[in-house]
Amino acid sequence: MRPILPEPDLSERIHDSVLEAICSGELKSGARITQEELAQQFGVSRQPVLQAMMLLRREGFLIDAGRKGVCVAPLDVQQARNLYAVRAALDGAAARHAAANYTPHLVQRGRQLLDVGRRAVASAYVPSVIEADIDFHLFIYEASGNPLFGETAQPHWQHLRRVMAAVLSEEDLRVSVWDEHEGILRALEAGQTAEAEALCRGHAEQMADILTGRLKVVISRAA
Numbered sequence: 419m420r421p422i423l424p425e426p427d428l429s430e431r432i433h434d435s436v437l438e439a440i441c442s443g444e445l446k447s448g449a450r451i452t453q454e455e456l457a458q459q460f461g462v463s464r465q466p467v468l469q470a471m472m473l474l475r476r477e478g479f480l481i482d483a484g485r486k487g488v489c490v491a492p493l494d495v496q497q498a499r500n501l502y503a504v505r506a507a508l509d510g511a512a513a514r515h516a517a518a519n520y521t522p523h524l525v526q527r528g529r530q531l532l533d534v535g536r537r538a539v540a541s542a543y544v545p546s547v548i549e550a551d552i553d554f555h556l557f558i559y560e561a562s563g564n565p566l567f568g569e570t571a572q573p574h575w576q577h578l579r580r581v582m583a584a585v586l587s588e589e590d591l592r593v594s595v596w597d598e599h600e601g602i603l604r605a606l607e608a609g610q611t612a613e614a615e616a617l618c619r620g621h622a623e624q625m626a627d628i629l630t631g632r633l634k635v636v637i638s639r640a641a
Contacts, residue, residue, distance in 0.1 A: 428462060428466040429465075429466035429467075429469035429470045429473075430470070432456065432460055432462070432466055432467055432470040433469075433470035433473050433474060435460070436451070436456070436470060436471075436474060436479075437474065437477075437479060437576060440474075440479050440490055440580060441576050441579045441580040441583060442545065442583055443580075443583045443584060445490050446490065447490050447491065447492045447493050447640070448489050448490060448492060449489055449490045450483060450487065450488075450489045451471070451480065451487065451488050451489060451490065452487045452488075453467045453468055453471065453487070456470075456471075471488060475488065477573070477576075478491055478577070479491055479576075479577075479580075492637075493580070493581065493584055493633060493636070493637060495630050495633050495634055495637065497577070498577075498578075498581050498626070498629065498630050498633055499626060499630050501574050501577055501578055501581075502578070502622055502623070502625065502626030502629075502630070503626070504571075504574060505555075505571065505574065505578065505622050505626075506618075506619045506622035506623050506626070507619070508559070508567055508570060508571050509555060509558065509618040509619060509621070509622045510615040510616070510618050510619030510622075511562075511567065511615065512558050512559045512561075512562040512564070512567040512618070513558055513562075513602065513605075513606065513614040513615050513617070513618035513619075514611045514612070514614060514615040515562035515563060515564055515567075516558050516561035516562045516563075516606055516614065517605060517606045517608075517609050517610055517611040517613075517614040517615075518609065518611050519561070519562070519563045520561065520606050520607060520609060524561050524606075525607050527557065528557060528561075528603045528606065528607075529603065531550070531553055531554050531557055532554070532596065532599060532600055532603060534550050534553070535547070535550040535551065535554060535595075535596045535599060536596050538550040539595075539596060544583070544586050544587065545583070547586070548579060548582045548583060548586070551582070551595070552575060552578075552579060554599055556568060556575075558602070558606075558618065559571060561606070581629055581630075581633060582629065584633065584636055585629055585632040585633050585635075585636055586629075586632075595625075598617070598621050599621075601617055602614060602617045602618055602621065605617055
């Protein structure tokens, strides 16, 4: 994590920096965090650090650790399943709306995102693959024309990103995921509302099974 310059939104920037470290896996589950260490690392006073840590606790990324202060919350299989259940419902509904409102401009953007995703898989660089995957699904929320889909999903995506970063490796990157994404795009482009909804929901449910299964292994190895 890089030191940052003091600004009016300093606590928010500290929050974002620590959140990035947690979700990328730089800060592992159970890692102890103190106000003093963060204040020294960022070169700031303890007050904005305290505000950032309070927000991260409310969001579920940090937990109290008694006299040790706080630590990074553990990854939890059931929470991951719950997150994917919510995502599957939102993805499906957003895809149905997007298919009913798809425009030539959206066709172009969707295909561009598909190309980015395939290039990311070819690069075998996991962070790029995760970013491309999230961007693709955020695009569907945007294409739905209903901003509440994205706003409702937004608090959950960083938790999902953390799960993906914890369990994916270069060997896990599947071209078939982007074949599924292409199938979703074809349904959107054809205005097939029911098909788009079913494909999006099924894709999320399948990824839930795969990633939570691997998360169990990751947690058991760390125990």
